[in-house]
Amino acid sequence: MxxxxxxxxxxxxxxxxxxxxxxxxxxxxxxxxxxxxxxxxxxxxxxxxxxxxxxxxxxxxxxxxxxxxxxxxxxxxxxxxxxxxxxxxxxxxxxxxxxxGWAPVPGDRWHEADSLEEAARALPGLGRRVFLTTGRMGLAAFAGLDELWFLVRSVDAPEPPYPSRTEVLLDRGPFTLDGERDLLRRHRIDVVVTKDSGGAATAPKLTAAREARLPVVVVRRPxxxxxxxxxxxxxxxxxxxxxxxxxxxxxxx
CATH class of the missing domain: 3.40.50.720 (NAD(P)-binding Rossmann-like Domain)
Structure with missing residues (x-):
């Protein structure tokens, strides 16, 4: 078979x-x-x-x-x-x-979006230093946000177009809670963007954002x-x- x-x-x-x-x-x-x-x-x-x-x-x-x-x-x-x-x-x-998929719990500050483009439109009103964890595909949706700074985490290096003020972090999960706490603090992140991928491998970022009382833009599943x-x-x-x-x-x- x-x-x-x-x-x-x-x-x-x-x-x-x-x-x-x-x-x-x-x-x-x-x-x-x-x-x-x-x-x-x-x-x-x-x-x-x-x-x-x-x-x-x-x-x-x-x-x-x-x-x-x-x-x-x-x-x-x-x-x-x-x-x-x-x-x-x-x-x-x-x-x-x-x-x-993930579900919000008390203390979460989630802002749900139906697409990466909708997530990008929400960002200017939520923060200035963005932890973008949507992978290397689709970064063009954020390319016009020149007034914001982005930390992009992906397994492989992204290709343009992507935001002009971008730092790329090449890494592969699973990620630890302590590591995510340190990352948010070290890069002075004030807003997180993620897809509702679900699973435990990348969920610690949500806990770290909740502890830091950061807004999280969550792109719904298609x-x-x-x-x-x-x-x-x-x-x-x-x-x-x-x-x-x-x-x-x-x-x-």
Whole structure:
């Protein structure tokens, strides 16, 4: 049984580890290729796009894929919709592995936004020194805010356009609470911007911001495909795959 994991997240890696060397199972993890030098994964690995839903459908058929787990980042909306269309066209089961989003707690000063552009419009009224933790993609939304200073944290160096007054911090989570406290204090941060990525790896920044009574602009998650079953953790996804394996692969058309 051939399972394709659409990955690039810690949950996708954990799922591949849980399923590694399962008898009768062949794994392929697909990475978008946005991070240079990704760490090795169990099973097979492919890097790069498929060419939209049609390209993914063709790939599923060509490689006799029996099931797909969409374990992409919660903000990789286009890939999730492509996966839903392709799985339906290829007539194979699809599961979404989605870590739960964050929720505000007493003491948080959250300002929710529906997009990076909306987050950028909110910033001038909230602070002057911004900790921008939305990754290296989409920084163009903040490029016109020349009166603000930005600390941008990402795994790989961003490419322009981005704000003129920017310091780049190359780092990869998980991050500690003490480290985030020190970062906010050392850089005199007075407002934080983040996507609602969820998960524990980057959540300490929210606690540190709450303790410092800083406003946090939180970009809401984009819509996800309807009708796709969802599990919140790799263990649930592994059970789903093993159930498909026990039932036998679907016939390919």
């Amino acid at each position: 051939h399972v394709l994991i659409l990955g690039g997240t810690a949950e996708a890696r954990r799922l591949a580890e849980l399923l590694d060397r399962t008898a009768g199972l062949r794994l392929t993890s697909s990475l978008a290729g946005r991070v240079a030098g990704p760490r090795a994964l169990p099973g097979g690995t492919r890097v790069g796009g498929f060419g939209g839903a049609e390209g993914l459908t063709a790939w599923l058929r060509e490689h006799a894929v029996d099931a797909v787990v969409d374990a992409t980042h919660p903000f990789a909306a286009a890939m999730s919709f492509h996966a839903a269309r392709a799985a339906a066209a290829a007539r194979i089961p699809l599961l979404a592995l989605r870590r739960p 819509p996800a495909p309807r009708g796709v079953p969802v599990v919140p953790d790799p263990e649930g996804a592994a059970r789903w795959v093993r159930e498909r394996l026990a039932a036998g692969p679907p016939s390919h058309r």
